[in-house]
Amino acid sequence: xxxxxxxxxxxxxxxxxxxGKDLLATLEPAxxxxxxxxxxxxxxxxxxxxxxxxxxxxxxxxxxxxxxxxLRHSTAHIMAQAVKRLFPEAKLAIGPAIENxxxxxxxxxxPLTPEDLTAIEAEMKKIVKEDYPFTREVLTKEEALARLKxxxxxxxxxxxxxxxxxxxxxxxxxxFNDLCRGPHLxxxxxxxxYKLTSIAGAYWxxxxxxxxxxxxxxxxxxxxxxxxxxxxFLEEAKKRDHRKLGRELDLxxxxxxxxxxxILWHPKGGRIRQVIEDFWRDEHVKNGYxxxxxxxxxxxxxxxxxxxxxxxxxxxxxGMEVEGQDYLIKPMNCPFHIAIYQSRSRSYxxxxxxxxxxxxxxxxxxSGVLHGLLRVRGFTQDDAHIFCRPDxxxxxxDRVLEFCLKMLKAFGFKEFKLYLAxxxxxSVGTEERWAAATEALRAAIEKxxxxxxxxxxxxxxxxxxxxxxxxxxxxxxxxxxxxxxxxNEPERFDxxxxxxxxxxHQPYMIHRALLGSLERFFGILIENYEGAxxxxxxxxxxxxxxxLPENLEYAGTIYxxxxxxxxxAELDSRNEKIGYRIRExxxxxxxxxxxxxxxxxxxxxxxxxxxxxxxxxAWSREDLLARMQEEIAAKR
RNA sequence: GCCAGCGUAGCUCAAUUGGCAGAGCAGCUGACUUGUAAUCAGCAGGUUAUCGGUUCAAGUCCGAUCGCUGGCUCCA
Numbered sequence: 001x002x003x004x005x006x007x008x009x010x011x012x013x014x015x016x017x018x019x020g021k022d023l024l025a026t027l028e029p030a031x032x033x034x035x036x037x038x039x040x041x042x043x044x045x046x047x048x049x050x051x052x053x054x055x056x057x058x059x060x061x062x063x064x065x066x067x068x069x070x071l072r073h074s075t076a077h078i079m080a081q082a083v084k085r086l087f088p089e090a091k092l093a094i095g096p097a098i099e100n101x102x103x104x105x106x107x108x109x110x111p112l113t114p115e116d117l118t119a120i121e122a123e124m125k126k127i128v129k130e131d132y133p134f135t136r137e138v139l140t141k142e143e144a145l146a147r148l149k150x151x152x153x154x155x156x157x158x159x160x161x162x163x164x165x166x167x168x169x170x171x172x173x174x175x176f177n178d179l180c181r182g183p184h185l186x187x188x189x190x191x192x193x194y195k196l197t198s199i200a201g202a203y204w205x206x207x208x209x210x211x212x213x214x215x216x217x218x219x220x221x222x223x224x225x226x227x228x229x230x231x232x233f234l235e236e237a238k239k240r241d242h243r244k245l246g247r248e249l250d251l252x253x254x255x256x257x258x259x260x261x262x263i264l265w266h267p268k269g270g271r272i273r274q275v276i277e278d279f280w281r282d283e284h285v286k287n288g289y290x291x292x293x294x295x296x297x298x299x300x301x302x303x304x305x306x307x308x309x310x311x312x313x314x315x316x317x318x319g320m321e322v323e324g325q326d327y328l329i330k331p332m333n334c335p336f337h338i339a340i341y342q343s344r345s346r347s348y349x350x351x352x353x354x355x356x357x358x359x360x361x362x363x364x365x366x367s368g369v370l371h372g373l374l375r376v377r378g379f380t381q382d383d384a385h386i387f388c389r390p391d392x393x394x395x396x397x398d399r400v401l402e403f404c405l406k407m408l409k410a411f412g413f414k415e416f417k418l419y420l421a422x423x424x425x426x427s428v429g430t431e432e433r434w435a436a437a438t439e440a441l442r443a444a445i446e447k448x449x450x451x452x453x454x455x456x457x458x459x460x461x462x463x464x465x466x467x468x469x470x471x472x473x474x475x476x477x478x479x480x481x482x483x484x485x486x487x488n489e490p491e492r493f494d495x496x497x498x499x500x501x502x503x504x505h506q507p508y509m510i511h512r513a514l515l516g517s518l519e520r521f522f523g524i525l526i527e528n529y530e531g532a533x534x535x536x537x538x539x540x541x542x543x544x545x546x547x548l549p550e551n552l553e554y555a556g557t558i559y560x561x562x563x564x565x566x567x568x569a570e571l572d573s574r575n576e577k578i579g580y581r582i583r584e585x586x587x588x589x590x591x592x593x594x595x596x597x598x599x600x601x602x603x604x605x606x607x608x609x610x611x612x613x614x615x616x617x618a619w620s621r622e623d624l625l626a627r628m629q630e631e632i633a634a635k636r
Numbered sequence: 637g638c639c640a641g642c643g644u645a646g647c648u649c650a651a652u653u654g655g656c657a658g659a660g661c662a663g664c665u666g667a668c669u670u671g672u673a674a675u676c677a678g679c680a681g682g683u684u685a686u687c688g689g690u691u692c693a694a695g696u697c698c699g700a701u702c703g704c705u706g707g708c709u710c711c712a
Contacts, residue, residue: 094712103707111640159712168712179712200707201639208708212639215707243704247647256685256703366637368708547671576670583673597671607672615672 002051005058007031020047023057035059036067036190037183044070046136046183062222072097074134074185075124075194075220076104081176082123083108083216086116092178093155093204093213100230101219105202107155108214117196117216128191132174134184141165144179153179155204193227194220237474242526243372249531249588251539252373252522261370261377263519268539271568272525273518275537277358279410280382280515287403289356289384294336296360300326306335307492311461315363333359334486334511337385338493346497351507352388352396358518359383373523380518386510387495393508394440397483400512401444401466404481407514408470410635411525412534415471418445421458428462429487437485437508438464462488472528480516480524485509532589532611536632541568543585544606547578547597554601558594558621565625582609592628 004012004023014023020038024047027035038045039058044066051057060067076095079102083090087108095104139147141160147170148156156179160168171180173188185191196218204210221227238244246252251269254262265273281291300319303309308316312331319328330336337355360380369375388396405416420441423434441464445452459465463485469477486509489495496504515521525537535541542562546555552573562569570590572581578595585593593609600606600618608616608624619627 092712096711098710114641156712163712170712181712198706199640202708203638205711206709208638212708214639217707254703260703367703368637368639368706371705545672548669550669575668577675578671580670580674581672586673593672595672599671609672 001053003056005056007059007061018051020045020049020051020057023051027059031059031061034061034063036062036064036185037070039066044183046134047186048136049183068221069097070183070185071191071222072102072220074188075191075218076102077134077171077173077176077178077180077184078124078127078188078191079120079196079216079218080104080106080178081127081173082120084176085123086119091155092153094159101197101217103202103215103217105155105204105213105215107211112199112214112216114199117199120216121196124191124194127174128188130174131187131189133187134182135172136169136182136184137172138166138169141168144168144170148179190222191220193222193224194218195227195231233474237476237527240474240527240530241372242374242523245526245531246373249539251526259377260367261365261375263373263376263378269522271539272533272537273522276515276518276521280358280407283403283407283410284356284384287354287399289354292337292340292355292357294333294340294357294359295330296362297327297329298335300328302335302339303328305492306338306489308332308335315365317362317364329362330359331361331363333357333361333381333383334385334489334509335493338489338495338509341387341495342493346387346507348389348497348499348505351497352386352392354384354386354396356382356384373519373526376517376519379520381513382515382518382521384512386512387497387507388510389497389505390436390508393436393510394443396508396510397440397444398447400483400510401448404468404483404512404514405448408468408481411521412528412635413470413472416450417469417471417477418448418450418452419455419458419467419469420445420452421455421460421465421467423459423464424457424461426461427459428491433485433487433508434464437487441466441483441485460484462486470524472524473530474527476527478524480521481512481514482516483510483512486511533591534631534636535591535628536635538589538591539568540570540588540590541628541632542570542592542594543590544569544571544594544596545578545581545585546571546573547595549573549575551597551601555596558596558606561621562625567625567628586611592624594624 002014002018002023004014006012014026024032024035035047037047037060038049039060040049040051041055044060060070073096076097080092080095083104083106089109091107093105093107096102141163144160145157148160160179169180169182171178171182171184196216198217200215200217201212202215204213219227219230221230246269249268250266251272252266253264254260255264258264284291300309308331316331317329319326337357340355341353358380360378362378365375365377370377386396386400408416422438427434445466465482465484467479468481469479471477490506490509495507495509497507499505525533533539544555544559544562546552555571555573559569559571572585574581582593589611591611595607595609603618605618605620606624608619610616
C-alpha cells in the first residue's frame, strides 16, 4: 500500500506492487504532463522508481523548485554526452545543478574555445531530439570500480572510492553512462530550453594542488520564455554594473600605476562617501558609540601578540623596517582598539565600551579575485568593537543587530536574511563562552523575526557570528554586515577589568561592521540604484539651466540660494541648447533640473524638471526647497 | 596564484591573408541665440598597455611583465 499526496492536498491510497509509472497512469492527463519526478517520503526519486510499501509519495511538478534542479542536472548529463561524442577521450569529473544553472567539469585533451560551445550545443540538440530515456541501475562498489577503471574514468573512480557500498547508482541515456545519484528527467526530450554560457578553469575538488579541469557552465529552464527572461536579467545586471556606472558618472577609478584593487574616489564619489560617513557618525554617536582613530601601521610585535602573524599572515602585506623595528600595515583595526582598552586599567563600572572607527585596512587579495569596488586590496571598514561584561552581553547583541537593521534600511534595503555560524571543530575559547555567546546571537536574531539559517560549525575559530545579507533591487543577495565574537584576542592580550569582587575578569569582545566596507557598500549602492541615487545621496542634487545667456544672472541667484540652503547644486551656463543640457543632466541622473528663462526671472520662480517625473511646471523657490528638504529627510 | 579570454584616442568600436592606424561621441575653437533627452562647421587628439623578439615590413605572429574580465565551496 502506498499513499499518494496530490498537489491539491487530497490523498489517495494505492494498492499493490507499484512503480512511479503505474502511479502516473492513475492521474488525469493534464496533471500527468506536469510531473517531472517523485518525492518518496521526502526523498527525490525517478518517475520509474519502485514504490516501497508504506511510503507516502508526492509529485514533483515543473513549477516546483526541485524540478528545476532535476532538469538542470539532467541537462548537465546531456551536455556531458555531447562532449563525449565530440571528445571521446574526455574524462568526466562532476556536473551538478547550481543556483542559476549547471556545470560539468571535464579533463580534455585541449583547451575549449567558444566555437566548441556552439558545437556542443548542436550535439545536445540532437540528443534531446533522439529522446533517450534516463534509466537507473544500482551496482556494487566493486562492480562500479571495475566499470569506471575499465573506462579510464579516474575522477569517477576517486569519487566511488569514497562512497558506501549499496548506494552506488549509474544512469544511462543512449550510449552515455554516468555515475550519478539522480534523480533525472524521464527522458532527454524534456530539456527544451538551455544554453551554454561560459568556459572556465576549475581545480579538481577546488584544490589548487590538483589538476585544473575545464568547466562548462550552462543554464536550463522548462520553457523558452523563462530562459529568455533569465538573459534579460543578466542584461539588466550589466546595465547596473558599478564599474561601468562609476566611469560614466565620474564616481571612482583605478590606475595601473597605483596598483590593482586600490580605489580612487573622484569628487562626485567623494560627496556620496561624505554623506554616508556623516550619517554613519551621527547615528553611531546617537547609539552610544564613541569614535576613535588609529594608525595605519603597527610594529610586528603587535601582530604577533594578536595572532594575526599566525593565522592571517598570507593576507598581510610584507613589513617594512624603520630604525631596526619591523612594522606592518594593518589588515584589521582590532589590535589598535584593544590597545586603547589597555591604555589604563578598566573597571566593571565603565563597561560597556563601544568604540567605532572608519578604519582603512589593507589586505593582500590574490589578483584573480579582485573585482571593481566589491573585492579590493585597500578599503575602509565601518568597524567597531564592543567590550562588555558577561551580564551585558545579550543586550549588547540586541542593540547591535537592531542598529544594523536600522542603518541598512536607511539605504533603502528592505529584505534581509541572517546566518548564524556556530563553533567549528578547531576553535579557541571555553565551552561556556561559546554557548552563552551563541545563545545571545540566536536570541537576538529571533527577536527580529527575520528569516535565518544556522551554519553549523561555520563560525571563525575565535568565536560565533551573525552574517547578514541584504537583497538589492534585482533580488541579488549581498553580504555587508557581520557581528562576531572574539575569544582569541582578549586572551592573547590578557584583557581584563576589575570586577566588584576586586578580581580581574575577562570582558567579552565583539567585532562588528554594518556596511562592511565603504568601497564595497558603495559598489552595492551604485548597482542597487542603477546610479540614480536618492536625493539625500545624489552627488549633484540640482542643476540650474538658464535658457539663454541673458538669463544667467537670474540663474546665478537661484544657484547661490540653493547652495546657501545646503543643496548640492551646479550651474550649467554652457552655450548649448536647453534640450542638450537637459539630456546631459538626465544622463548624469541628476534628481532636479531647474530651467530658468525670462518667464521665471519675471515671476521669481523656477521651472522644475524631476529626473523621473519630467516637467513639473513653475514652482516658487520656497515650495521647491520644501519639497527637496522633505525628500532628503525621508531619504527617498 | 592557477585556467581561459581580453588590452587600439577620455568613452564605444573599426583596421583584408602581417603592407600608409580610422570613425562616432566627448574635448577645444568659431558660428547659431536656444523653453524640457543630442544645432552646425572646423581643429586637435595615438610610441596600438609596457618591454623584448621574429620579419623587408608587426595593432596583427612569439615571449615576458602590468592591468582588466569570467571562473577556481556549492558533493557522483
